[in-house]
Amino acid sequence: MNKFETYAYDVLVIGSGGAGLRAAVASQESGARTAVISKCLLGKAHTVMAEGGIAASLGHVDENDGWQPHFKDTMFGGKYVNDWRMALIHAKESPEAVRELERWGAVFDRTPDGRILQRAFGGHTHPRLCHVGDRTGLEMIRTLQDRAVAVGIDTFMECIITRLLTDREGAVCGAFGFFKNTGKIVVFRSKAVIIATGGLGKIWRITSNSWDCTADGQALAYEAGAELKDMEFVQFHPTGMVWPPGVKGLLVTEAVRGEGGLLKNKLGERFMKKYDPKRMELSTRDVVARAINQEVKEGRGSEHGGVYLDISHRSAAYVKRKLPSMYQQFKEFADVDITKQPMEVGPTCHYTMGGVRVDHESQQSSVKGLFAAGEAAAGLHGGNRLGGNSLSDLIVFGKRAGMGAAEYARKVQSPAIIEDTTLEQYSRELFLPFERPGGETPAGVHHDLQNIMEAHAGIIRQGSELQEGLEKLKILKTRYPLIHVDGNTRYNFGWHLYLSLANMITVAEIIAKAALERKESRSAQARADFPNMDSAWGKKSIIVTKVNGAPEIRAELLPAMPDEISKLLGDH
Amino acid sequence: MAEKTHEAVFLIFRGTPENGEYKEYRIQVVDGMVVLDAMMEIQAKFVSDLGIRCNCGAGKCGSCSAEINGVPRLMCKTRLSDLPEGQPVKVGPLKSFPGIKDLVTDVSWNYEVNKTMTPFTPHQDTEWRMQQFEVDRIQEHRKCIECFLCQDTCHVIREHDKKKEYCGPRFLVRLASLAMHPLDAADRMAFIKEKAGIGLCNVTHCCSDVCPEKIRITDNAIIPLKERIADRYYDPVLTLIRRIFGKRKSNI
Known part of the structure; x- marks a missing residue:
């Protein structure tokens, strides 16, 4: 008999935005029993705020468009530090992914001959963005929400995941969290987990992001041992x-x-x-x-x-x-x-190109059984994302992650069972801030984090300022265990902020360290002390992993590009 | 540029349905602030455990629904300067749904209702051609952000609590968007009449008045559906024609 409310699934999707819902649909349709965990109510995820459109080379407005120019534009926009294999898959598969949305009920604006209309957008050399006025994200999320309901996916709304569960070999075997309405603990056992938690804009003070964009997935994956990539590139x-x-x-x-x-x-x-x-x-x-x-x-x-x-x-x-x-x-x-x-x-602050490092085909991370898709994953956008490439990213790689996780789950017998003593420890950690005497508040520490990042890791960066920012983050970290939360565990904004703050602080440090490491200016990373692009850095990605409790930074060569692909890009 | 500030008084519902009351908070407010900004400031300064549901802060996600001075509105879209000056601003939870804590209510009923509906079912042999004028009206329906303010204000739900018999304006909007989709092939008429309980709506337009997306819910969704129901079930001539020629999906 379990002490905690427990559910078992083949595949667990954390996040209910475009990537999470598309992944869940793909997973369920591949035969895996799938659940979606949503921090908010269904249909409220940050995808809803996407406006301009979905980039896909349907060629309805300009028949000269095709996957080749889309691929080329994406690589150029990302200043060639994209994972070219993901950019290729994305350019080839996005048209079908858009048609799929239409088949599921999305109603795009129309061309005079009755097809999906496309508009011009920054960085795209052809009119390519399929859109619904300027509320394309809402159309996408509602369509996917309806589809998820239609294929019978279980959803757990207003549920916050605070830990990924891993077995002795380090493979993921579930997730641990609680329901916002009650504060009651819940344990999910699953053979595979997909991180689709979106971005991290709330680390900065001036951001276009929702309250829920608090680096949860990047931090969960990092804590579980997964590699993060391209974290210096924040758009x-x-x-x-x-x-x-x-x-x-x-x-x-x-x-x-x-x-x-x-x-x-x-x-x-x-x-x-x-x-x-x-x-x-x-x-x-x-x-x-x-x-x-x-x-x-x-x-x-x-x-x-x-x-x-x-x-x-x-x-x-x-x-x-x-x-x-x-x-x-x-x-x-x-x-x-x-x-x-x-x-x-x-x-x-709008978007993070970096995130969990994933396999370009299956979207599996460096941790077995852990997958990631959408903004929480890295690779497609390189150093800078083009408008419209985010929504197409969600559906192309959301689908691949769902299929990849379902296939992986088929090979797993049964997820390992985590001992109650471990779960009890996780549970105790959650409630600590209620027991502490007054001191710091969640809002106060969050405010200071945002100011540090605005001042030290903003749109123009400098080595000395990043260093100083990292020192300030070090002090901020010592304040975190002094935060007190009032009241009880029932729908408590301060408590939820306290918990997401841990993720934001962890990831803020990673971003600052990665930004310090990349000693050049390339697309979204602008360094006043290294104002030029450096071709040596143009061949490398920065990878971050947790080693002995701290982020370890290393540079790794980008995957080699075959000549026929290189030719598509022309001179660069 | 120096911002003009002045003190404003807020009465916020605190507690649970069993044990709750309106409490007073005073903060300095600046030009251009909305109610949600004030709530977040009060949360940061005085009430760290405030129960509040918000996400995008931009009127796009429909999370921060509340009753402001008794009127169902989105907190993020209600500017303080549009409320009566010099009077306290009263902020409480939606009345038509069970309270959880403070400003948060349990809206899960809506998600259960949604599950009972036949989803979009395209014609088998379609080439996916639609004209803009054909989709204009359902694009209006599809602007819905599911804030559930229409559900909250609808007297069928609010006063008479007919949640078992009536799906509410939000879902009549969804049904209208499906029924009027040029390529949809499913017949939901019986569902709209019986399960969705469209007859319970007596066209008072209250839902349209509170819709933050300004969807003309009554005029452009509910009334056209009511007309279809009338044609299908209550038109003697059409009933006769159907008896002779057999049933077909109405395609008004």
Whole structure:
């Protein structure tokens, strides 16, 4: 008789965003009994905020598009430190993945001949983004949610996983957590686990990310012994709202620029002509973000410390039809009518290209039985992600992770049973902050973490500043065990923040260390002390593993690229 | 730029349904703040264990539903400057669902109802061509973020607690999006009439009034479905035609 509420599955998916739901559907359809664990209610994951679209070379608007240009654009955008094998799979499989969504009920905007419409986007050389106005993520998540329900997947909503369970050989055999509503402990035994927990924007103060983006999966995998990769590459999206304070950082979709929006400084100049005269507003995100940063720094910023993004030269009807959420967002939050006035925008922490290192085919991590997909996994995007490549990443590699995990699970007899004494210890750890005397608060420590990362590991980095940041993180770590949480275990925001804070601090240190290690400027990693791209670093990835309780950093050569693939990329 | 601040008073429901009350909190607020910002500030300063459900903070996920001065609204989309000045802001949980703690309610009933519906079922031989004008109306339905404010405000659920007989506006919207999908082949008419309980809606438009996505729930989802039900089950001429020529899926 188990002391804790226990469930057994073949495959356990942690995370209910696009990657998690797609993985769960694939796993269940491959014959594995599958459950989805969701930290939030179903359908509320951060995927819901994706706006611009899904990149897939359907060629409906420009028939010259195909997987080759999509592959080339993705590699160029990532400055060639992508895992080319993942970029290849992604470019080839995303069109079918989009069609699959349509078959499951997604209703995309249409071309005049009735097919899925595609729009232009930064870094894509052809109009490639399948979209539904500017609420594509919502369409995707609702479609996958309906599909998950239709294929009979069990879901555990508002459940937080705090530990992955591993057996004596180090293979994953389940997960440990609790339900937010009650604080009651729950144990999942499973043959395989898929990490699909998304990103980590909440490590920074100015972010477009949801409250749930707290580095959970990266930390869970790292603690379980898995390798993390490319953690230095954090994308700062060029256009977040800068005012009012409550929504500072909230995303302004790239689709605004895709639909013709112009970036101007306070002098009215289209300043992108200085930074990327060829692609102008539709340059890659890293370039545009740094350009805005520069304009503001040199005193040419807008009233609230951003720059202007103007779409008012388009007709009001067009703007309202193609960018309805943006129209509403600015109307409701900032009293700005974007059909008449320019928006004020500035960079915001948006996406992490790094994550759990996975096999390009199966999405298995370096730990047996542990898989990862979506933003929590690394490889596809290299040093910088193109807009629209995230949603396609979720469905292409979510599906592969689900199939990979189900296949792995077929070969496992029965997951190891973890002893009650171990589980009891995990359980005691959770409740410690209730017993401590007052001192630190979760919100206070979180606030300081965010400020450290803004100041020391932001959009422009420097060796000395990163060092200093790491020192500050060291002190912050000593404050963590002093955090007190009030009240009880029933739906307690402070307690949940306390627990996710452990993940954020762990991963923040890893990011800072990886950023310090990569002594060059390449796409999202901009180092003031190493302003140029270094071809030697262009051949390497940074891998992080836990050794003797601390992150160990090493550089590893990228997989070799065969000549016929290299040829596709042209000169670079 | 210096931000203008002033003190504001909030009355927040604290506790459980069995043992709870509204408690007063005072904070400095700045221009442009929304209710959710105030709740997070109060959480950070005074009530670390606040029970609150929020995620995107941007009106896209539909998590932070609450009753603000008695009106069902999203906390993240309610600007303080739009509420009566100089009066306390009262923030409580949704009334139509069982309370868990503070501002959090148990909305799991909605997810159970959703499971009972036949999902999208495409025609076998379709080439997946649809015109934009054909999908405009279901794209309106599909804007729904499942905040459940419409479910909360609907008097059939709120006053009469007909959760067993009635699926509520949210799911009539879903059913409408399926019924009006140009390529859907399933017949949900009997379900809409019997299980979903569409007859219980007496078109008071309360759901449309609280929808943060401004979906015209009553006019563009419920009434068209009611018309289809009327055509199917209560139109004497069509009933006769169907008797003679056999049944076909209505495709209004």
